[in-house]
Amino acid sequence: MRRLACAALMAFGAIASSAAAPGEDPVRIEPLHFIPTENPSARPIPAGAPARVRLSSPDLQSLADALQVRLSAGQDSFEYVIGPYPQLPGATTRTWLEPTFVIDFNEPAFEPLRKELGEGDSKLTRANLVEYVADFIEASEDRNWDIASVVAVRRAGDCSEHAVFTAALARLQGMPARVAIGVALVSEDGELGTFGHAWAEILENGKWEVADAALHGLDGTVRYLPLGLLEDEGMGYSMDLIRTMRIWIDRVVVLGAQ
Amino acid sequence: MFKATAFALSLLTGVSAYGADEPKWLTDARAREGKILKPTEIRSKDGWFKARVPGKLVGIIEKVEGSYTVELDIGADVNVACEVYPEGINLANALRVTFGNLIKSSEKSQGKVDLRVLEASDAGAHGAVPYLSLTWLYRVAAADGARVGALKQFAMEKGPAGVYCAHNEFGYTKSFAAVTRAFAESLEAVTTGLATYYTEISTFSMAGQEVGVAVATLERDSEGDTRARQMTAMLIATTDGAVQSQDSERIDWLRPDGSLINSSNTDVSNGEVENSLSLQRDEGTWIVDGEVQGKAVKAQLPKDSQPGTWVIQAQQLRALLAEPDAVGREHSIGIWLAANPDKLTVEKTKILARLGDNQFSARGEFGGIGADLKLDKASGTPSGAEIKVGPIDARLERIYVNGSF
Numbered sequence: 001m002r003r004l005a006c007a008a009l010m011a012f013g014a015i016a017s018s019a020a021a022p023g024e025d026p027v028r029i030e031p032l033h034f035i036p037t038e039n040p041s042a043r044p045i046p047a048g049a050p051a052r053v054r055l056s057s058p059d060l061q062s063l064a065d066a067l068q069v070r071l072s073a074g075q076d077s078f079e080y081v082i083g084p085y086p087q088l089p090g091a092t093t094r095t096w097l098e099p100t101f102v103i104d105f106n107e108p109a110f111e112p113l114r115k116e117l118g119e120g121d122s123k124l125t126r127a128n129l130v131e132y133v134a135d136f137i138e139a140s141e142d143r144n145w146d147i148a149s150v151v152a153v154r155r156a157g158d159c160s161e162h163a164v165f166t167a168a169l170a171r172l173q174g175m176p177a178r179v180a181i182g183v184a185l186v187s188e189d190g191e192l193g194t195f196g197h198a199w200a201e202i203l204e205n206g207k208w209e210v211a212d213a214a215l216h217g218l219d220g221t222v223r224y225l226p227l228g229l230l231e232d233e234g235m236g237y238s239m240d241l242i243r244t245m246r247i248w249i250d251r252v253v254v255l256g257a258q
Numbered sequence: 259m260f261k262a263t264a265f266a267l268s269l270l271t272g273v274s275a276y277g278a279d280e281p282k283w284l285t286d287a288r289a290r291e292g293k294i295l296k297p298t299e300i301r302s303k304d305g306w307f308k309a310r311v312p313g314k315l316v317g318i319i320e321k322v323e324g325s326y327t328v329e330l331d332i333g334a335d336v337n338v339a340c341e342v343y344p345e346g347i348n349l350a351n352a353l354r355v356t357f358g359n360l361i362k363s364s365e366k367s368q369g370k371v372d373l374r375v376l377e378a379s380d381a382g383a384h385g386a387v388p389y390l391s392l393t394w395l396y397r398v399a400a401a402d403g404a405r406v407g408a409l410k411q412f413a414m415e416k417g418p419a420g421v422y423c424a425h426n427e428f429g430y431t432k433s434f435a436a437v438t439r440a441f442a443e444s445l446e447a448v449t450t451g452l453a454t455y456y457t458e459i460s461t462f463s464m465a466g467q468e469v470g471v472a473v474a475t476l477e478r479d480s481e482g483d484t485r486a487r488q489m490t491a492m493l494i495a496t497t498d499g500a501v502q503s504q505d506s507e508r509i510d511w512l513r514p515d516g517s518l519i520n521s522s523n524t525d526v527s528n529g530e531v532e533n534s535l536s537l538q539r540d541e542g543t544w545i546v547d548g549e550v551q552g553k554a555v556k557a558q559l560p561k562d563s564q565p566g567t568w569v570i571q572a573q574q575l576r577a578l579l580a581e582p583d584a585v586g587r588e589h590s591i592g593i594w595l596a597a598n599p600d601k602l603t604v605e606k607t608k609i610l611a612r613l614g615d616n617q618f619s620a621r622g623e624f625g626g627i628g629a630d631l632k633l634d635k636a637s638g639t640p641s642g643a644e645i646k647v648g649p650i651d652a653r654l655e656r657i658y659v660n661g662s663f
Contacts, residue, residue, distance in 0.1 A: 101550075101553075101555075104553070107553070141497065141498060141500075141502075142528055144532070147551050196648075235557065235598075235599050235600050236598035236601065238597045238598070239597055239603070239625040239626065242625060242627055242647060243626040245649075245650070247648070248648035250649070
């Protein structure tokens with residue numbers, strides 16, 4: 001399974017490492033955003049088919065609320081179908097077109113891009129935009145959560161930088177865009193894995209669609225489960241990131257295709 | 259301290275981590291120790307600092323480009339190298355950068371470093387001196403065959419000075435530890451610092467691994483005002499065999515009653531200033547000024563904001579904990595945080611239960627983060643905390659306290 005270079009949910013930039021006492025087997029070091037995923041049947045899920053999964057969480061009620069699932073008393077997990085892309089309700093007072101502290105496409109760093117990409121009738125499609133950003137940014141784990149103008153200059157980062165920059169270029173071109181935070185269920189080389197992830201959403205024909213440059217070109221299938229939106233794109237954005245992180249999945253059991 | 263030796267070696271030898279056997283030559287190399295030498299005094303040529311360390315000084319100690327280089331023979335093939343920085347250092351970044359420099363230098367002189375493994379990390383304090391340390395294994399694909407190296411690193415802060423030490427050789431772990439501990443305990447430097455009347459040091463851990471250290475100090479100036487400094491340094495391993503560093507420093511100037519005069523905060527991520535902000539009161543309004551991610555920012559706190567301070571918070575909690583009906587009561591204070599700079603962040607503390615004579619359990623909430631706290635009745639500050647946010651399970655443990663306020 002390809003390791004995704006994404007530290008989107010790592011507000012503290014943390015890696016989980018488990019200590020092994022002397023003489024014990026060491027525990028493999030895994031980043032926090034890798035979510036333990038089991039596929040008991042070992043059967044792949046056909047591309048395009050909704051995936052039926054069982055989700056566990058340290059705060060199951062919050063996860064159920066986020067996914068609009070009703071829990072029964074005593075449940076320690078619940079089934080969920082990752083199917084058509086869910087539409088998260090965002091702040092209704094926003095156009096998701098405006099420059100903000102994080103999505104700051106009004107900064108001088110975007111001037112060359114504004115000229116290169118064009119505006120109005122010549123604007124890129126969502127697919128072209130994703131491809132452009134994937135080429136523009138070099139994958140790197142060194143960045144925490146750069147604002148868009150920093151990404152425009154550094155051209156490096158993980159999924160959060162891809163998401164923020166994609167949203168900025170989309171807004172620059174007049175397309176409403178926002179940053180979603182959640183998990184991605186990835187099928188690749190016959191294996192399934194789940195990862196904490198961030199990506200952009202672009203509004204098309206009244207629906208929010210995924211614009212994920214970080215996973216562009218992945219030779220596999222990605223199923224997205226948004227759990228929150230970056231709503232506060234102001235100077236205090238990191239507190240909003242922490243808010244979104246409170247909803248978390250700590251185990252996924254793949255039950256098969258729906 | 260985290261140990262993942264077998265895992266590290268499995269990477270070096272390319273076999274499964276589970277049940278991997280260490281080659282004998284490597285076991286022997288790791289186990290090498292010299293006789294720990296009797297401490298001798300070392301002193302910089304200009305007299306700025308002195309210390310007593312168990313090693314033979316090689317050469318003289320001179321200040322070059324802002325720091326003093328100290329080379330110590332500890333009886334190994336390779337000497338211990340230390341650097342003393344009068345202006346201080348960012349502890350986490352110092353370890354990250356110097357390991358990176360070693361890799362670059364090895365690649366220039368020997369060949370590509372095709373493997374590097376963080377074998378151990380530690381954070382703690384020698385008395386009032388906080389430190390971070392790392393142990394690395396690395397493999398160089400040299401033209402005449404693969405070579406494996408080991409680097410021990412240590413960084414500490416004592417007063418305004420920072421010290422970095424490293425030993426690039428297998429083994430001699432105890433000798434290196436003796437040198438660094440002696441540096442921490444005996445370093446004396448000519449400083450004009452304020453009088454420190456309170457110090458507390460805590461460590462951060464995640465999943466049982468010590469990853470960082472936090473220090474809070476209170477110093478009084480000649481006018482009776484207090485300089486309250488909070489420093490944190492944290493190192494995070496990444497999947498590509500490197501580390502990320504986070505260093506932060508916050509300084510609040512406080513009046514004798516603990517109220518805020520002004521504040522400044524600097525966060526350095528991987529050696530780059532991520533934000534540098536100040537908070538000043540100007541004609542009745544609190545003004546935030548500085549840079550966030552290189553972008554100039556200027557903002558006002560909402561009208562009638564009165565930022566609290568951790569000193570006032572601790573004093574008020576201390577008073578609350580002294581009440582017979584403390585359990586069940588709640589305390590709330592608005593604090594200015596650089597992570598949320600244009601408004602105050604409310605920190606709430608609810609007292610849950612008494613834990614013996616001097617401790618209470620409490621639930622803290624701030625900015626959407628919840629923490630299970632152990633509150634110390636004497637200081638009003640947490641002696642321990644557990645913070646769970648999504649996948650993060652971080653613990654804070656206070657390991658040193660001196661003084662009172």
